[in-house]
Every structure is written in structure tokens, then in C-alpha cells.
Amino acid sequence: MQDVLLSVWTRAGGEPVKMGGLFVSDREARFSYAPEYPDYGLSGLSLVYPPGLFRDSPIVHDRPGSLHPRFRSLIPPADEHNFQRKLMLAFLREKGIEPATPFEADLALLAHTGHGGIGHVDVFADDEAARKWYAIDDSGPLVPVGEQFGFSLKDMISWLDADARFILESLGPTPSVGGAIPKLLVAIPADGWDGRISLPNRSRRDDRLDVVLKIERSQTYPGLAALEAMALDLHRDAGFETPRYWHAEVGGLPALAIERFDRDGEGRPLPLESLFSILAAGARDIERPTDGSLDRIARVIDLADPLLIRDKKAARSHLFGRVLLALLSGNGDLHLENLSLLGAAPEAAFSPVYDPTPMRAWRMHDLLCAVPFGGYGEEEVEGDPLVQACFRFADSLGLHRKDVAGIAAHLLGVAADYPQRVRAVTSLPADNRARLVDIHRDMHRRLQALV
Numbered sequence: 001m002q003d004v005l006l007s008v009w010t011r012a013g014g015e016p017v018k019m020g021g022l023f024v025s026d027r028e029a030r031f032s033y034a035p036e037y038p039d040y041g042l043s044g045l046s047l048v049y050p051p052g053l054f055r056d057s058p059i060v061h062d063r064p065g066s067l068h069p070r071f072r073s074l075i076p077p078a079d080e081h082n083f084q085r086k087l088m089l090a091f092l093r094e095k096g097i098e099p100a101t102p103f104e105a106d107l108a109l110l111a112h113t114g115h116g117g118i119g120h121v122d123v124f125a126d127d128e129a130a131r132k133w134y135a136i137d138d139s140g141p142l143v144p145v146g147e148q149f150g151f152s153l154k155d156m157i158s159w160l161d162a163d164a165r166f167i168l169e170s171l172g173p174t175p176s177v178g179g180a181i182p183k184l185l186v187a188i189p190a191d192g193w194d195g196r197i198s199l200p201n202r203s204r205r206d207d208r209l210d211v212v213l214k215i216e217r218s219q220t221y222p223g224l225a226a227l228e229a230m231a232l233d234l235h236r237d238a239g240f241e242t243p244r245y246w247h248a249e250v251g252g253l254p255a256l257a258i259e260r261f262d263r264d265g266e267g268r269p270l271p272l273e274s275l276f277s278i279l280a281a282g283a284r285d286i287e288r289p290t291d292g293s294l295d296r297i298a299r300v301i302d303l304a305d306p307l308l309i310r311d312k313k314a315a316r317s318h319l320f321g322r323v324l325l326a327l328l329s330g331n332g333d334l335h336l337e338n339l340s341l342l343g344a345a346p347e348a349a350f351s352p353v354y355d356p357t358p359m360r361a362w363r364m365h366d367l368l369c370a371v372p373f374g375g376y377g378e379e380e381v382e383g384d385p386l387v388q389a390c391f392r393f394a395d396s397l398g399l400h401r402k403d404v405a406g407i408a409a410h411l412l413g414v415a416a417d418y419p420q421r422v423r424a425v426t427s428l429p430a431d432n433r434a435r436l437v438d439i440h441r442d443m444h445r446r447l448q449a450l451v
């Protein structure tokens with residue numbers, strides 16, 4: 001493989017500036033801050049790589065064929081079914097770029113589509129490409145999503161093998177987000193979904209709103225969009241911050257348009273970094289978002305140098321509450337990519353809730369929790385192992401028994417009408433609804449012991 005040099009920029013401060021350079025060889029990846037970047041007082045590549053601390057030393061990721069976790073989140077994962085990746089690779093093919101290996105494809109994707117996505121880190125092939133990209137401020141016209149390419153998009157999502165040209169002609173390459181469900185970063189009218197989309201905003205516009213448009217793969221997961229909406233409502237009712245969303249339809253498929261929270265009131269990107277990226281930066285044993293344990297997030301919250309989270313008490317209660325509500329609602333998918341910190345150190349905090357879908361409704365996702373916590377299942381314990389794991393997890397977080405009881409009582413109360421909420425999701429097949437209600441009832445009964 002040839003060595004590759006990529007250029008990393010950000011417009012977190014309003015104006016685009018160069019953050020640094022990423023050098024990738026067949027042995028390692030090295031990121032270095034631009035000499036003047038630490039003086040700008042802007043957020044760095046990662047919360048755990050503050051520019052001031054790494055002013056004179058490169059940040060080395062010494063594993064062949066892989067990149068710093070922070071960059072990986074800008075690349076759609078190498079999975080043959082990944083909609084975004086197929087779309088982007090088709091786009092590159094049209095430009096005459098056909099990478100020889102999956103890793104070279106990662107690098108090509110990063111260079112050509114690793115900007116304007118979630119968060120504040122933008123990657124380009126070189127500085128010239130960055131300047132050109134930032135110079136265009138136009139997000140184009142609003143296009144009715146159904147009429148223009150609805151049918152071809154529906155085809156693509158159903159079969160995942162159609163030519164991406166249709167959508168690319170209509171939209172241009174939209175920036176990418178990670179994950180398995182087909183989704184697009186687009187803008188919609190400021191007063192909500194009306195069936196029209198445009199490219200995302202590059203700067204604030206009063207008449208458009210940036211959203212993540214998640215499209216349901218109805219053949220595999222019928223009812224998923226409505227289920228995600230129901231789960232967002234539940235979390236909102238429990239007092240968690242949740243983004244606004246609109247029920248949408250794309251080419252006859254149900255979809256959700258979810259407002260993006262990684263932009264401030266001025267349209268500037270806010271740093272959004274997953275706990276996977278933060279933990280994997282410092283731990284070699286964390287290679288996937290399901291590795292490690294949720295208890296290890298306590299170390300991130302407790303970190304004093306650099307101080308990332310000033311309001312530690314809020315962070316501890318938030319995390320514990322998220323885990324309890326995931327258990328109560330049958331969301332077994334609370335892995336390290338589904339938890340993120342938003343904002344800059346030392347004021348970073350857990351982001352609003354995203355991806356809270358109760359995936360246990362499907363048998364193949366019926367897992368108590370994607371990442372272990374409180375030593376669950378590690379050794380024999382007296383009493384209900386789940387309850388004991390919750391107590392131990394609370395201990396890792398330094399929560400007192402009275403905090404645990406308070407959080408649990410509140411969430412058990414909010415979730416008391418969960419069976420009705422689930423039954424109201426009529427697009428979800430009856431079997432899946434019944435499974436979810438059973439799971440919830442079992443959890444609700446057992447978690448009473450926390451109060």
C-alpha cells in the first residue's frame with residue numbers, strides 16, 4: 001500500500017481552520033496537530049487528545065490496517081450490506097476510484113466523504129479540497145423525496161444492490177454516519193417534514209433544519225421507525241433530553257426525520273464523540289463497541305486530567321438511568337457507539353438520546369445488554385444476578401443506595417404504562433409486540449428490588 005496523507009480541518013470555531021494531518025502507512029496511522037492549532041482554543045481530534053497536550057507529539061495508532069477510532073466513526077463500516085458504504089463506493093467508482101482492499105477503501109472514503117458528517121472533525125484529501133468544500137455554502141433546492149427518486153431508493157433499500165446513481169444524481173454524495181440502518185444526513189424545511197429534502201446546511205439557515213433521516217427496512221424490521229419514535233417519547237417522558245422528530249416516508253417506506261443536536265444555534269458543529277472512541281483511544285482491549293464494560297465509562301467521568309465532564313453527578317445518574325431504562329424498555333443495544341459525549345472539555349456531557357430502539361422485539365437481537373455491566377454473569381451471586389449487577393454497576397459509578405432507589409423508582413413509574421405504549425405501535429407485528437411486553441414485565445418485576 002502507498003503511504004497516504006490526509007488533511008484534517010474543522011469549522012467548530014465558525015471559520016474553517018486546519019486542525020492537522022493524518023499520515024497512514026501500512027504499519028501505522030499518525031495524527032499531528034497543525035503548529036498553530038492549539039492556540040485557537042478549539043476542540044481537538046478527541047476529548048482525550050487535547051491539542052495543548054499533543055502540541056509537539058504525534059498521536060500514533062500503531063495497528064496495521066486500522067485508524068484511530070475517531071476517524072473510524074467517519075467511515076461507513078465495511079459490511080457488504082451497509083447502505084451508506086455501497087452508496088459512497090458507487091460514488092467513488094463514478095469518479096474512477098476503485099480501491100484494492102477494504103482498508104484502502106476506508107481511506108478513499110475518508111478522503112472523499114469524511115467531511116460535513118456528525119460532529120466537528122472534517123477529513124479531506126488535501127488542503128485544496130478542504131478550501132473548495134468550505135467555499136460552497138449552498139445546500140441546494142428542497143427536492144420532493146418521493147417523486148424524484150423514491151422508487152429507486154426503495155429498491156436500493158429493499159435489495160441493497162441497485163445502482164446508487166439515481167440517488168447520487170438527485171442529492172450528490174451526502175455525508176455519512178456509521179451504523180447499519182440506511183440513513184441520510186439531509187436538511188428539511190424549518191417547520192418540519194413535508195416530504196422534501198435538501199443537502200445538509202453548511203451554515204445556519206432560518207428556513208431549514210438538519211436531520212438524520214433513518215429509513216426503515218420494512219422487510220427485515222417492520223415497525224422499526226414507529227418503535228424508535230415510541231422509545232424516544234418514553235425517554236423524553238422520563239426526563240432525558242431527546243431530539244425532535246417527524247414521521248416521514250421515503251419511497252413508500254416509513255422513516256423518521258430526527259433533528260440533529262451536533263450543531264449550535266449558529267449552525268457551528270459541536271464535538272460529538274462516542275464512548276467507544278473515547279475508551280478505545282486508551283485501551284487496546286476495546287476494538288468493537290460491544291467490548292469492555294459499561295462500568296469503565298465511570299473512569300471517563302472521573303477523569304481529572306484532562307477534565308472532560310465538570311458535572312460528574314449528572315453524568316453518573318444519566319448513565320445509570322439510561323441503563324435501567326434500556327433494561328425496562330427491552331433495548332439490548334446500548335453499546336459504546338450508542339452513548340456519546342457532546343461539547344468541549346471540561347463542559348462535555350452525555351448527548352441527547354439517540355438510537356434507543358427496543359431491539360429485543362426481534363429474537364435475533366434479544367440480548368439483555370450489548371455490553372456487560374456490574375459483572376453480570378461473571379460469577380454466581382446470591383439473589384437475582386441482574387439486580388446484583390445493577391447494584392455493582394451503581395457502585396462503579398459511585399452512586400449511593402438512595403440515589404439508586406430514587407432513579408429506579410422514577411423510571412419504574414414512567415415505564416409502568418409501557419405495555420400500552422408497545423401495543424400502540426401497530427406497525428410492529430403482534431409477535432414482536434408480545435415479546436417486548438413479556439420482556440418488559442419480567443424486567444419491571446425484578447428491578448423493583450432496586451427501590
Ligand SMILES: Nc1ncnc2c1ncn2[C@@H]1O[C@H](COP(=O)(O)OP(=O)(O)OP(=O)(O)O)[C@@H](O)[C@H]1O
Nearest residue numbers: 177179180181212243258259260261262337354355
Ligand atoms: N439526532 C442526532 N444528532 C446528531 N447525531 C446523531 C443523531 N442521531 C444519531 N446521531 C449520530 O449518528 C450515529 C448513527 O445513528 P444511530 O445510532 O441512530 O443509528 P444506527 O447506529 O444506524 O442504528 P443501529 O444501531 O440500529 O444500526 C450515532 O452513533 C450518532 O453519532
Ligand SMILES: [Mg+2]
Nearest residue numbers: 179337338355
Ligand atoms: Mg447506533
